[in-house]
Amino acid sequence: MKHLTDTDLLHHMYGLTSESAAVTGHLSECPDCLERWASLAESRQELLRTQSEVPPDFLADQRQRIHARMEQQRPKPLLVRWSPAIAVASMAIAVLLWKVPLQKNAGQPVEIATTADAQLMTDIYKTVYDTEPDVVEPLRGLFDSKGTGGSQQ
Ligand SMILES: [Zn+2]
Numbered sequence: 001m002k003h004l005t006d007t008d009l010l011h012h013m014y015g016l017t018s019e020s021a022a023v024t025g026h027l028s029e030c031p032d033c034l035e036r037w038a039s040l041a042e043s044r045q046e047l048l049r050t051q052s053e054v055p056p057d058f059l060a061d062q063r064q065r066i067h068a069r070m071e072q073q074r075p076k077p078l079l080v081r082w083s084p085a086i087a088v089a090s091m092a093i094a095v096l097l098w099k100v101p102l103q104k105n106a107g108q109p110v111e112i113a114t115t116a117d118a119q120l121m122t123d124i125y126k127t128v129y130d131t132e133p134d135v136v137e138p139l140r141g142l143f144d145s146k147g148t149g150g151s152q153q
Pocket residue numbers: 002003004026030032033034
């Protein structure tokens with residue numbers, strides 16, 4: 001058997017070779033390969049000693065940076081994204097509820113503006129759940145056969 005390569009030695013070290021007996025046999029009779037084997041084993045032991053000494057502060061800092069990066073990439077929840085629109089809608093509701101009784105005489109029953117409420121709820125629902133940007137809506141007319149610009153009938 002010719003001399004063992006570094007790959008042979010590494011595969012033997014990590015149990016990745018099917019010729020373990022042949023490698024062991026060669027190491028027992030070849031001082032050159034045995035010396036390289038001993039050097040590799042020494043290097044591995046040195047690496048194992050030094051790699052275990054990662055400071056806990058470093059790991060904690062690394063974990064925080066990973067979480068920060070994940071937060072940057074994650075899309076914001078729908079509620080957070082639309083919270084300004086919801087705040088405006090809430091103010092509109094408040095103004096509506098405040099104004100409606102003032103418009104009526106005190107002695108008469110208060111008529112509730114159901115149409116405005118329904119429209120408001122529709123607008124809020126559309127704002128919160130509609131994922132299509134408003135600018136897309138005009139473009140839909142281009143593909144609507146009932147549209148005014150439709151040339152094909
Ligand atoms: Zn050898």
